[in-house]
Amino acid sequence: NAGVTQTPKFRILKIGQSMTLQCTQDMNHNYMYWYRQDPGMGLKLIYYSVGAGITDKGEVPNGYNVSRSTTEDFPLRLELAAPSQTSVYFCASSSGLSHVTQYFGPGTRLTVL
Amino acid sequence: ILNVEQSPQSLHVQEGDSTNFTCSFPSSNFYALHWYRWETAKSPEALFVMTLNGDEKKKGQISATLNTKEGYSYLYIKGSQPEDSATYLCAFHGSGNTGKLIFGQGTTLQVKP
Numbered sequence A: 001n002a003g004v005t006q007t008p009k010f011r012i013l014k015i016g017q018s019m020t021l022q023c024t025q026d027m028n029h030n031y032m033y034w035y036r037q038d039p040g041m042g043l044k045l046i047y048y049s050v051g052a053g054i055t056d057k058g059e060v061p062n063g064y065n066v067s068r069s070t071t072e073d074f075p076l077r078l079e080l081a082a083p084s085q086t087s088v089y090f091c092a093s094s095s096g097l098s099h100v101t102q103y104f105g106p107g108t109r110l111t112v113l
Numbered sequence B: 001i002l003n004v005e006q007s008p009q010s011l012h013v014q015e016g017d018s019t020n021f022t023c024s025f026p027s028s029n030f031y032a033l034h035w036y037r038w039e040t041a042k043s044p045e046a047l048f049v050m051t052l053n054g055d056e057k058k059k060g061q062i063s064a065t066l067n068t069k070e071g072y073s074y075l076y077i078k079g080s081q082p083e084d085s086a087t088y089l090c091a092f093h094g095s096g097n098t099g100k101l102i103f104g105q106g107t108t109l110q111v112k113p
Helices: none
Strands: A004-006 A010-013 A019-025 A032-036 A044-053 A054-057 A062-067 A076-078 A087-094 A109-110 B003-006 B010-014 B019-024 B030-038 B045-050 B055-058 B060-065 B074-076 B086-094 B109-110
Touching: A010 B019, A019 A032, A019 A087, A019 A109, A032 B045, A044 A087, A076 B030, B003 B086, B010 B019, B019 B109, B030 B074, B045 B060
Parallel strands: A010 A109, B010 B109
Antiparallel strands: A004 A019, A019 A076, A032 A044, A032 A087, A044 A054, A062 A076, A087 A109, B003 B019, B019 B074, B030 B045, B030 B086, B055 B060, B060 B074, B086 B109
């Protein structure tokens, strides 16, 4: 059982470039989340989804877009990369039932130069 | 804006020491409090989900308590081992927020052999 997988693991982008961070889960979870982790700042929620076709903004959505066409996949899109988006990105999923934990992917380390 | 604070930010102890740290969260609209353990270069893993005032949870030498009326939770590690070295995150789950978690900035524990 793979759980939550993310690709790529590492990426370096130039300012203004675009890219998509992939996230897939095989646990049939309805709820999926994207976080970014900056040093000393904990995890900040970028976007989340409560099911296929439904997405909503988190705390720090600016500069990002998401889509949820299937239950399994929740890609995160950066359209015009900026140095402020240098971070480690984590995808997570949960079944969405009461008090259930979130399961995290291994993370993508992104550097924008 | 909901604020979740953890203290101390970092902690260095000797092998065999017992230690504890604090998570403070809003006392209103409480639904659940999550604790995660996050080792370097890995993804966060769930330790506890706590829901009721006065809850106590235990996993091996790690335990946690919850006070929802005053908005704090303590995490205790008895007889720390080098393998307990990690960042410990707490996350507040408020009522009616579709599973979103608000994370603290974490307490980083270093246990010296």
